[in-house]
Amino acid sequence: MDQHDTPATTEPGQDIPFIAHGSYPRRGGNLFRPLVDSGPAFRRICEAVEQAQHRVWITFTFIATVFQMSDGRGSIFDVLDRAVERGLDVRVIFWRPNPESSSYGQAFAGTSADFDLLAARGSRFLARWDRAPLAYCHHQKSWLIDAGRSSETAFVGGINPTFAAVEPGHVGDAQRHDIYVEITGPSASDVHHNFVQRWNEASERNVPLGVWGHDSDERLPFPTELSDARGSSVVQIQRNVHAGCYRDPHAAPGSATYYIVGGERSITNQYLLAINSARRSIYLENQALPVPEIAYALEEALRRGVHVVLLVPGEPEEYLGLWRQRPERKPFFDRLEALGRYEHFTLTGIAGQTRSGDRKYVYVHAKIMLIDDAWATIGSCNLHANSLFGHSEMNAAVWDRDVVRALRCQLLLEHLGQDTGHLDDQLAMQLYQRIARGNAARWETGDVDWQGLACSLNPSTYGEPPAR
Template sequence: MNTGPGGDACEPEGGAVKNVFRLFGEGDELYADMARSIRTATRRIFLASYILAADEVGAHLLDELMKQSRQGLDVRIHVDALGSSGVLTRQHRRQLRAAGVRLQRFHSWSWRHPLRYNRRDHRKLLVVDGETAYVGGFNIHREGSRRFYGPQRWRDMHVRINGPLAKEADALFDAFWCGDTQWNPDNPTVGNNRIIPNTTRACRVQLRCAIKEQLAGASDRIWLATPYFVPDRGLRKQLVLAARRGIDVRILTTEKTDSIPAQWAARAFYRELLEHGVRVFEYTPRLLHSKVLLVDDAWGSIGTANFDYRSLFINYELTLISENEALNGQLRNEFITDLRDAREITGIAWKHRGFIKGAYDTLGLLLRKWL
């Protein structure tokens, strides 16, 4: 078994219920694998993406989707109206619909409902025939491709799932498509793995509750990778308490960013965390966009949700929570690799950053719930 992303599939779980996982850390390999899955579909293809750009990357996948739609398959695309604004134009949408693709744009601007525009569909999900599912941080755009964007392509992680969880992902897409944004499977656990939305009818902050529970019960390590680190008070408290009881707590975020105010807000928390023993790193080579959380050896998550207010309280997200030993081992290896390319923030240096930088941090902190 290959332990690196883009290699062989992780070993399936034992027992009657089996899921097989494959991890991707390069967009070109992911997009090629998605295209192969689309070409082999026989019944239906469901695609949700916050950013779906009709550029060099997206145009190829859209062509494959239109071909399958013309062959009579049920092809549905759900994009976020804001995230895909300007990169999936009206002309592109007309072409898709002319090919028979069913297309929905989530929360387009409406003067009658202006506040809903703040709540976005941030999911990235492809499901083919209810048998294969892809979920993670990669959007569909050239920024994820070394071939088209170059060495500075975004650093991200995605996972392919074959097995019963793909069927749940299929049902989650279908419910959201039909307007039930809070639907969740009645029995969401499949072999100690779940794909969960962040909000359900039973719990408005389901993902946050799951994270908080794991942080509170950690006994060895908490390793977090996120491009936007803007945790609420309760999650910051759990990180601090874990570090104070001797847990190895490491936060890996990004030096290069596409949201300067979010970075200001993140840096406003550094001093508190450093003073209590949390280690903070900023990934330096390129923009880190992966969303991974590892607690001890047995629990890991990878998905679309950042560690911030918007993902945990406002937007719609999907996250794979897994106790698969092989998958979590791969995620740990990738985390360690990224740490080698990161700069550790030290408490002494951070105390002498200067007044202006501190003022920016304060501004970001004031805006943290809107970033």
């Protein structure tokens, strides 16, 4: 663990430990509202933008300028330009790739052509560009509405505005499955603090094509007070930040000073703390397979009798096929195969039925984990080494049994086509396994008329190039 991220012991009534020394503490009094899939997420975000009274501040990683927001609202830039026309303070931090990270995805990198596009539109929102070290990226995805005001609310998650919006019940026709969470209450002030820290020290603020629409010397004040309580959920905003990205240790309201210059690994350490504390069930959705550190912790949980379901892209990432052919990568796959030897472990994808009647895998882009129907994390952090040890990331962890159980039921209803509200978490994981295995067996015989979307995968062969 990072020396700055030592955990505390659990408090009375709390089964999952928390990060005791990170940028932000756990805070009570939050409304925590998961938004599953991009249609509902961007619809709610657009509603919040349209209802904003003062400010709209955003951090982007990947963005398609032609991406269409929900319900005919136009492109991302259409939404932002309308907010500016209403007199709102609209600011965006865009990630600028380095040459070694330029292949990660579709970024609005602040090229001359990008500046020409903004000029042609007459866009008047303010923007800064921010690089990450080496091959890493600033992978945080957040929207902050009315920062520092009574109407403050924040959105944290993994959805990029790059693919067509997906609606619940239609994820089978979609290209990807993902999730955001809306947070209203004291923890939204920590999303505010993160934005100010990044804005004031954005790496490109003093270079040509590094800012848009404002003076590069402008600095934002850090928040001085927390938002009022709006709910009953205990939430902690957690980050991964590479050392050297930011230097101002200004503390968040009601928090101790955190020396961010040394970096932060709150999310990585929280993943391990939560897995190590699981007693009944672990439900994971992630774009990436777990690195050995995470895989070892999952195996220890399986040895304790914990039921584990890991939802990943059914069609493996291309790099995994290359890794399968490299002897030095064998230990990585050995860890996945070790998990597969436990009867109560399930590796699964989801596959929707196409209009032609066939089945096609839905890409899983979500980054979430649910433990024992009592704790969850939602955010941008993958289980691969870059996210855990290099990228800038942001997750929101929640300690609230009602919220977590409801989220589990919502996700499993989508993936299994069956309500699990009458089941406890272990029985729900067992049902997931039975349905996923049954669907996989049917698909092998050419039968695509099966329940839900879940389809189990073979840990021993996952990532192997398809047979020709």
